[in-house]
Each structure stands twice: as C-alpha cells, then as structure tokens.
Amino acid sequence: MRKYNFKQIEKKWQRIWQKKKEIWRAFDFIKKPKIYILDMFPYPSGEGLHVGHVEGYTATDILSRFYRMKGYNVLHPMGFDAFGLPAENFALKMKKNPMTFVPRYIDRYRQQMKSLAFSYDWQREIATIDPEYYKWTQLMFLKMYQAGLVYEKEAPINFCPSCKTGLADEEAVGGKCERCGTTTEIKFLRQWHIKITAYADRLLDDLEELDWPENVKEMQKNWIGRSEGYEVLFTVDGYDEKINVFTTRLDTIYGATFIVLSIHHPLVLKITKPDYLLNLEEYLQEELKKEKLGIFDQELTGVFTGSYAINPVNKFKIPIWVSSYVLGHYGTGAIMAVPAHDERDYRFAKKFGLEIIEVVRPNQKREVQLPFIEDGVLINSNEYSGLLSQEAREKIGQRLIEEGLAKKAVYYKLRDWIFSRQRYWGEPIPLIRCPQCGIVPVPEKELPVTLPKVKSYEPTGTGESPLKNIKKWLKVKCPKCQGQAERETQTMPQWAGSCWYYLAYILKEKSKSKKQKYEIVWDTKKLKYWLPVDLYVGGVEHAVLHLLYARFWHKFLYDLGWVPNKEPFKKLFNQGLILGPDGQKMSKSRGNVINPDDVVKEYGADALRMFEMFLGPLEAEKPWSTEGIKGISRFLNRVWNLAQKIKIQDTKIKNKDSRYKMQEDRELDYELNKLIYETTQGILNLRFNVVISKFMIFEDFLRKKIENNEKIDKEKFLIFIKLLFPFAPYLAQEIWQRFKKKTLLDYEPWPQYNEKLLVKKIFNYVVQVNGKKRGILTTEKENLTESEIKNLVKNLPLYKKYLEKAKIKKIIFIKGKVINFVI
RNA sequence: GCCUGGGUGGCGGAAUCGGCAGACGCAGCGGACUCAAAAUCCGCUGGCCGCUAAGGCCGUGUGGGUUCGACUCCCACCCCAGGCACCA
Numbered sequence: 021m022r023k024y025n026f027k028q029i030e031k032k033w034q035r036i037w038q039k040k041k042e043i044w045r046a047f048d049f050i051k052k053p054k055i056y057i058l059d060m061f062p063y064p065s066g067e068g069l070h071v072g073h074v075e076g077y078t079a080t081d082i083l084s085r086f087y088r089m090k091g092y093n094v095l096h097p098m099g100f101d102a103f104g105l106p107a108e109n110f111a112l113k114m115k116k117n118p119m120t121f122v123p124r125y126i127d128r129y130r131q132q133m134k135s136l137a138f139s140y141d142w143q144r145e146i147a148t149i150d151p152e153y154y155k156w157t158q159l160m161f162l163k164m165y166q167a168g169l170v171y172e173k174e175a176p177i178n179f180c181p182s183c184k185t186g187l188a189d190e191e192a193v194g195g196k197c198e199r200c201g202t203t204t205e206i207k208f209l210r211q212w213h214i215k216i217t218a219y220a221d222r223l224l225d226d227l228e229e230l231d232w233p234e235n236v237k238e239m240q241k242n243w244i245g246r247s248e249g250y251e252v253l254f255t256v257d258g259y260d261e262k263i264n265v266f267t268t269r270l271d272t273i274y275g276a277t278f279i280v281l282s283i284h285h286p287l288v289l290k291i292t293k294p295d296y297l298l299n300l301e302e303y304l305q306e307e308l309k310k311e312k313l314g315i316f317d318q319e320l321t322g323v324f325t326g327s328y329a330i331n332p333v334n335k336f337k338i339p340i341w342v343s344s345y346v347l348g349h350y351g352t353g354a355i356m357a358v359p360a361h362d363e364r365d366y367r368f369a370k371k372f373g374l375e376i377i378e379v380v381r382p383n384q385k386r387e388v389q390l391p392f393i394e395d396g397v398l399i400n401s402n403e404y405s406g407l408l409s410q411e412a413r414e415k416i417g418q419r420l421i422e423e424g425l426a427k428k429a430v431y432y433k434l435r436d437w438i439f440s441r442q443r444y445w446g447e448p449i450p451l452i453r454c455p456q457c458g459i460v461p462v463p464e465k466e467l468p469v470t471l472p473k474v475k476s477y478e479p480t481g482t483g484e485s486p487l488k489n490i491k492k493w494l495k496v497k498c499p500k501c502q503g504q505a506e507r508e509t510q511t512m513p514q515w516a517g518s519c520w521y522y523l524a525y526i527l528k529e530k531s532k533s534k535k536q537k538y539e540i541v542w543d544t545k546k547l548k549y550w551l552p553v554d555l556y557v558g559g560v561e562h563a564v565l566h567l568l569y570a571r572f573w574h575k576f577l578y579d580l581g582w583v584p585n586k587e588p589f590k591k592l593f594n595q596g597l598i599l600g601p602d603g604q605k606m607s608k609s610r611g612n613v614i615n616p617d618d619v620v621k622e623y624g625a626d627a628l629r630m631f632e633m634f635l636g637p638l639e640a641e642k643p644w645s646t647e648g649i650k651g652i653s654r655f656l657n658r659v660w661n662l663a664q665k666i667k668i669q670d671t672k673i674k675n676k677d678s679r680y681k682m683q684e685d686r687e688l689d690y691e692l693n694k695l696i697y698e699t700t701q702g703i704l705n706l707r708f709n710v711v712i713s714k715f716m717i718f719e720d721f722l723r724k725k726i727e728n729n730e731k732i733d734k735e736k737f738l739i740f741i742k743l744l745f746p747f748a749p750y751l752a753q754e755i756w757q758r759f760k761k762k763t764l765l766d767y768e769p770w771p772q773y774n775e776k777l778l779v780k781k782i783f784n785y786v787v788q789v790n791g792k793k794r795g796i797l798t799t800e801k802e803n804l805t806e807s808e809i810k811n812l813v814k815n816l817p818l819y820k821k822y823l824e825k826a827k828i829k830k831i832i833f834i835k836g837k838v839i840n841f842v843i
Numbered sequence: 844g845c846c847u848g849g850g851u852g853g854c855g856g857a858a859u860c861g862g863c864a865g866a867c868g869c870a871g872c873g874g875a876c877u878c879a880a881a882a883u884c885c886g887c888u889g890g891c892c893g894c895u896a897a898g899g900c901c902g903u904g905u906g907g908g909u910u911c912g913a914c915u916c917c918c919a920c921c922c923c924a925g926g927c928a929c930c931a
Contacts, residue, residue, distance in 0.1 A: 636855060793863055
C-alpha cells in the first residue's frame with residue numbers, strides 16, 4: 021500500500037485552487053442566503069503565523085466550506101493589520117524601514133495561509149497600511165472631528181518608556197504596557213481624544229442583543245462601568261461654597277460623617293483654614309509626585325482642611341478632608357464618606373479616628389461586622405428608619421431634589437479614547453496647525469495624508485513625534501488662509517485601522533487607475549446585503565480593546581448613515597489559547613513554541629488542521645501534544661488506505677466478478693446516516709473535536725467490513741469523504757478525484773441525512789435494580805410496553821439473582837431507555 | 844475583595860431535556876509481521892478485593908440535599924484559570 025504523500029498532493033491542489041480564481045469568491049447581491057464569517061485579521065510580525073492563528077482560522081474555514089456546500093453565499097475574507105508598535109519596534113532593531121519589510125511579512129503570512137488551504141476570497145484582501153485604505157481611516161477621523169467628537173487636551177496619560185509613546189487606558193491596564201509589558205508612567209502630554217464616552221450608554225445597552233460570550237459582555241460592562249446615583253450639595257460651614265458629591269448610596273446619608281475631596285478638587289485651597297494650609301500643601305505636593313510616577317499606595321493617606329460641611333439631611337457638622345483615595349477624574353471629585361457602610365471610608369475613619377454611625381442593618385437578624393456594605397433596612401435615619409435601602413434612596417432623593425440640594429446623576433468608568441501616538445508607523449492624523457487659524461482639517465480631497473518614507477524614524481521619547489523632524493513633509497500651506505502652517509505630527513493608534521476593516525472587505529473594488537492596487541467605493545447597498553458579520557472568531561485578548569473601539573466606530577458610522585445597522589458583530593466566539601506541551605503559555609523564552617511550518621512539514625496541513633480541532637473544545641485552553649498529532653496522522657493514512665481498498669473492490673465489481681456482487685447493507689446505511697447527522701450538528705455547534713472522533717469510529721467500522729471481505733458501495737464511501745472535506749480538504753479532494761470525480765468538492769452539495777434510516781434496529785434497555793445497573797436487555801422491537809419488557813427480563817440471568825425472590829415495590833419504565841425495579 | 848469560566852483515568856477529552864461514566868485520541872503493557880528496527884495491524888488498559896477466574900465494592904473537587912436513579916438539579920464550601928480592582 022502506497023503511503024499518503026501529502027507533500028505532493030498538497031502542492032498539486034494549491035496549484036489548482038490558485039488557478040481557479042472564482043473558487044472561494046463571495047458574490048454581491050446573488051440570491052443564495054448570505055453568511056459572513058470573519059476572522060480577526062493578524063498582525064504580520066516576523067514570527068509568521070502561530071498555532072493560535074491556525075486554530076481560529078481552521079475553525080472558520082471548516083464553517084465556510086460547510087456553508088458553501090450547503091448552498092450559501094459565503095463571505096470569508098482575510099487582510100492584514102499592519103500598522104503599529106510591534107512591527108515598528110522590530111524594524112528599529114533591524115535598522116530597516118517598516119515600509120519595505122512589512123509587505124514582505126504579509127506575503128509570508130498569505131503564503132502560509134494558502135498552504136493551510138484556508139479558503140479566503142483573496143480578491144478582497146486589504147491591508148491597513150495601503151494608502152487607499154488609510155485614506156478612509158483618515159476620512160472617518162475627520163468626520164468625527166466635524167461631529168465634535170475629537171478634542172485636544174493636555175492630560176495625564178499613561179506613557180510607556182520603552183515604546184516611547186502615550187497609550188490609551190485600555191492599553192495600560194494594571195499599569196503595564198499592553199504591547200511590551202513595561203510599567204507605564206504618567207506623563208502630561210497634549211493629546212487628541214475621541215469622545216467614546218458620548219456613546220457609553222449605547223455601547224452598554226446594545227450589548228444585550230449580541231450573541232457574545234458572557235465573559236466578554238461582562239468585561240465590556242465593567243469597563244464602561246455605569247453607575248446611577250445622586251449628586252448632593254453639602255454647604256461648607258462659614259463659606260459661600262457648596263461641595264457637590266456623587267453617591268450611589270443615598271440611603272446611607274445619615275451615616276455620612278465626613279467629606280473627602282480629591283487632591284485635584286478646585287475648592288481644596290479655598291476652604292482650607294490657614295492653620296492647616298502648610299500641612300495641606302505639603303501633602304498635595306507629595307501626592308502629585310506619586311501620581312506622576314504612577315505610584316499607588318495601599319495605605320490610605322489624607323489631611324484635614326480645618327473646615328466643616330453641613331449634612332443636608334440632619335444638619336450635622338462634619339469635617340472636610342483631602343485624600344488621594346478619592347479620584348479627581350471620577351464623579352465630582354468629592355465624596356460623602358459613610359464609614360459604617362463603605363470599605364475605604366471605614367479604613368480611613370479608623371486610621372484618623374473619625375466618627376462611625378451605623379445606618380443600615382441586614383433584613384434578617386444576623387451578626388454583622390462593619391463595614392456592612394449591602395442593602396438592608398435603615399436605622400438611625402429619622403423618618404426614614406425602617407425603610408428598605410432601595411425605597412429610602414428614592415424617598416430621600418425626592419426630598420433633596422425638591423429642596424434643590426440634589427439631582428439624579430449617572431457616571432461612567434469609561435474615559436475618552438486617547439487617540440494620538442508619538443510614533444512613526446501609523447496613520448498620520450489629518451489635521452494642520454496654522455498659527456493664524458488654529459487647527460484646520462486637511463480638505464477631504466487631499467486625503468490620504470501619506471506617511472513619508474524616511475531613513476530615521478526613531479521615537480524621540482520627549483513626547484514629540486519623529487515626523488516633526490521631516491521638514492519637507494511637515495511644512496504645509498494652511499488650506500484656510502494659505503499661510504505657512506505645519507501638519508499634525510502624531511499618528512493614530514494601532515486600533516484605528518481595525519475599527520472598520522470588516523467593512524472594507526465588502527467595499528473593495530478593482531482600481532480603474534494603475535497607480536493603486538484597489539479602490540474602496542462606499543456602497544451602502546452592498547453593506548446592507550452583507551452586514552452584520554454573522555460570526556466573528558478570535559482571541560479573548562481583544563475583549564475591551566478592539567471590540568469596544570470597533571463597536572464605537574460602527575455606531576458613529578451608523579449615525580452618519582454609512583452603515584445600515586447598529587452593531588457590527590452578531591455572534592462572537594473566542595477560541596481558547598493553545599499552550600505549549602508543558603502546559604505553559606507559549607513563549608520564546610520558555611522555548612515551548614510550536615511552529616506550524618514545522619508541523620506541516622512533518623505531518624501535512626490536513627493533519628495540523630485536524631489535530632488543532634481535535635485537541636479539545638474550541639473555546640477551551642488546552643496544551644499542545646507532540647505525540648497526540650500522530651493519532652490524527654494515522655487516521656488520515658488509514659482513510660487513504662481504505663480508499664485504495666475500496667477502489668480495488670470497485671474495479672472487481674465492475675469486472676462482474678460474481679464474488680463481489682453488491683448487496684443492500686442496512687447497517688452501513690444506518691451508520692452513514694448517523695454520521696451525516698452528527699457531523700452536521702457538530703459543525704453547527706462548533707463541536708469539531710467530537711465530529712472528528714465520530715469520523716474515527718466510522719473509519720474503523722468501514723475498515724472492519726473490508727477486512728471481513730464485505731463490499732462497500734463506493735458512493736457511500738464518497739459521502740464520508742464529503743463530510744471529511746471541510747476538515748481535511750487536500751486528502752478529501754484527492755480521494756474524490758481518484759474515484760474519477762471531476763468536480764471540486766467546494767460546491768458539491770452537503771450530504772442530507774434520511775430520518776427514516778436514523779431509526780435504530782437494535783434497542784438496548786438498561787435494567788436497573790434500585791437504580792443500579794445490573795444488566796442490559798437487547799431487543800429488536802421498537803415500541804415495547806412495560807409488561808413486555810418485564811417478561812423479557814425474566815429470561816435474563818440477572819432476574820434469578822436479584823429479582824426472583826425479591827418483593828418488587830415499584831417499577832420505573834422509560835420507553836426506549838431504562839427499566840428500574842425498586843425492591 | 845468582586846465578576847466570569849471551570850474541576851471527570853497517567854494525559855487531552857466524551858457523555859448534561861437526570862437514565863450503560865470514561866467514547867475518540869495519546870501514553871503504557873502484551874502479541875503478530877520483520878534478521879532487526881521503524882511503520883502497520885490485533886488485544887488489554889479508572890481504582891480496590893479476588894487465583895491472571897467468576898464475581899463484588901468504590902469512583903466525575905469536598906460535604907449535605909432532592910430523586911426509583913445525579914458528572915448532570917439545589918444548598919454550603921474548597922481549589923484552579925482568566926478578567927477587574929481605591930470608580931464612591
């Protein structure tokens with residue numbers, strides 16, 4: 021038996037598929053049902069594709085092939101997210117310009133994808149670094165600018181000293197740079213911001229309708245962090261000033277025993293009594309220094325201002341403190357502290373010996389330890405005592421609103437998106453700084469503002485962009501007054517390009533001029549036909565970065581009337597991380613990285629694809645197994661050998677050898693039907709690991725038949741090959757062809773199962789005694805009644821042992837499944 | 844601390860409308876083929892008791908509950924992974 025020569029066969033079909041230009045094309049507006057299956061496009065680095073890419077991309081490829089065979093018009097595109105820090109950092113190390121070698125990386129990625137038989141519509145390929153592409157990214161930015169969503173502000177921002185650029189909050193979670201892991205510093209820099217907060221409510225509310233993993237929705241919810249409560253005014257005793265505090269726990273206001281201002285609060289210096297001023301200023305300086313360095317104290321600190329505020333509900337005089345534990349950028353920058361019912365207020369009160377008044381008790385009598393932070397029943401709260409927290413919030417709120425001392429308020433944790441980077445390798449921000457006119461947008465006709473190709477583009481580290489040094493590019497005429505002006509030198513963050521790439525695939529068209537590779541032509545009809553993305557597969561690491569930005573961007577385009585729906589991605593699926601064979605995250609330093617190229621060389625692309633799907637559930641984190649892939653490789657070889665045997669058998673049948681006459685085979689029909697059913701369901705539910713195990717069982721079944729010299733109808737075998745095709749396209753297509761089938765499997769109709777044949781011929785009843793399995797009753801009749809089964813059980817050996825002498829109290833009978841004797 | 848997942852053989856994992864736990868694969872052991880090895884094929888493989896038998900008992904993180912019957916449902920707890928963390 022000749023071994024399956026995957027190297028030769030894979031090369032052969034790559035050539036054929038390459039020539040058939042139309043093979044994986046998605047056609048606009050055709051009558052078939054559409055489905056848009058999207059991968060998170062990769063960031064082409066020098067490393068090439070890793071096994072994590074292969075996992076997600078194989079899953080979507082299986083689905084795309086399946087749906088094509090099911091008669092769908094499948095849009096399954098691929099592109100490259102090529103701007104951004106990693107490429108630039110790497111380029112700096114190699115002392116080359118990213119503009120020359122990033123396209124080479126893209127070529128390599130594309131080649132790898134083709135070798136893995138990913139069935140993308142390559143005519144729709146885009147890259148975020150193509151000027152025709154980022155022309156539109158820039159245009160959308162200008163539209164946001166015109167809509168008043170873009171503003172410039174000097175703000176304390178997270179700055180990565182290694183990447184030498186400012187970062188968005190989302191990129192500096194936990195004080196570490198999202199890209200390189202370096203601890204970030206706080207720097208005051210002039211930055212462009214986008215008002216993503218204007219969309220906070222919609223970003224939150226529209227999560228409801230999305231078929232996304234619960235944890236990702238939860239992460240976005242927490243990130244947006246909507247809190248509903250009240251703003252309440254506290255008069256400062258002896259001053260004309262009022263302090264506005266934000267609270268979600270108005271029910272605890274009778275327990276407010278002090279006020280705390282943030283170190284940035286505008287009233288801090290105004291209301292501090294002279295005796296306390298020196299101490300206060302010292303404290304402010306210290307805390308500001310810490311803030312700049314990004315230092316964060318576990319220990320609460322603070323100073324007294326010497327002033328008092330009046331609690332509006334009970335007129336108590338309560339001290340006003342200043343502390344860094346109250347944040348300047350959240351709420352009103354001031355809080356009413358209720359130490360009995362808030363963790364931090366409690367610690368603060370304990371440390372500085374401030375009064376603690378308990379005002380909420382649990383509903384049921386139970387021991388409580390302060391601080392008690394749950395809702396409950398009010399005590400020590402005058403006429404509100406006895407009310408439940410919820411009720412009390414409403415009543416107290418109503419009264420204070422009537423008195424003009426409070427209003428309802430909503431605050432978000434989400435902050436505006438810091439949108440400028442002090443780096444070279446990104447989309448230039450299309451604005452001009454004119455000494456006469458101020459900020460002037462680049463006229464739309466002049467887009468794109470192309471990134472100049474330069475020799476030196478090292479980040480300055482001063483907060484200035486390296487583009488500042490490129491005088492020829494920098495100097496420009498002001499579009500308004502024609503005077504000397506300068507371009508904005510900062511670039512957009514890496515996330516900009518990925519905010520709308522799934523639209524670009526739909527809108528891409530052949531260019532009429534030879535100068536550019538393609539054109540993007542905005543066509544809402546096309547968008548209406550293809551959107552939304554039906555399935556979006558990628559890693560969970562983008563839960564609050566790309567996925568939040570893209571949703572925001574899409575909603576903005578919706579408001580412009582550029583896209584037809586509110587949400588871009590209907591269903592999201594996160595594939596689980598593939599760990600190294602040692603169960604640890606793959607990393608170069610650990611030396612446990614599996615390179616897909618090596619695996620393809622040794623076992624072939626089909627084996628790699630299938631093994632990654634067989635490792636475990638798609639969403640689970642699972643370790644790679646260098647031994648495990650042999651199992652898949654053996655399976656593929658067995659299928660290959662089986663095909664040869666069936667072919668030989670088939671020739672003998674054709675030659676009218678009477679010993680090889682074909683007969684009806686009910687068992688085969690049943691098993692094949694079951695397989696069609698299970699494969700179809702398994703693919704729809706993305707349970708690929710189970711589907712593959714069913715393939716293995718079926719192959720085993722066929723092989724045993726052949727070994728018993730039973731005949732197998734080749735057409736039935738070829739149905740199995742069709743089922744295998746989305747998983748192992750090379751092998752399946754090659755076998756298909758060897759059986760003299762001339763078509764490409766891509767558009768062969770998906771096998772239908774016959775429900776009549778799905779009915780079993782043999783039924784197994786589990787016989788239980790007191791719920792314990794004691795035997796199995798096998799029968800060929802389908803609808804046996806309880807008494808019939810009872811009689812059959814009498815013939816079983818277990819009857820004598822367990823039931824003959826026993827008193828049967830009760831019989832539980834489940835049709836087709838189980839009979840249980842309770843004795 | 845809070846939120847979201849998840850705990851099943853030596854390992855990856857099957858089985859969840861409550862009804863044969865451990866499918867399938869890996870590793871391991873034994874055998875066939877071979878001068879030999881590799882490859883391939885066949886058999887065994889959760890634990891304990893038992894003669895290598897017949898048979899029995901235990902077993903899905905822990906403890907309890909519901910049920911004729913629980914990996915599956917309910918309550919409490921423990922552990923692991925991921926996310927968030929002075930957000931008032």
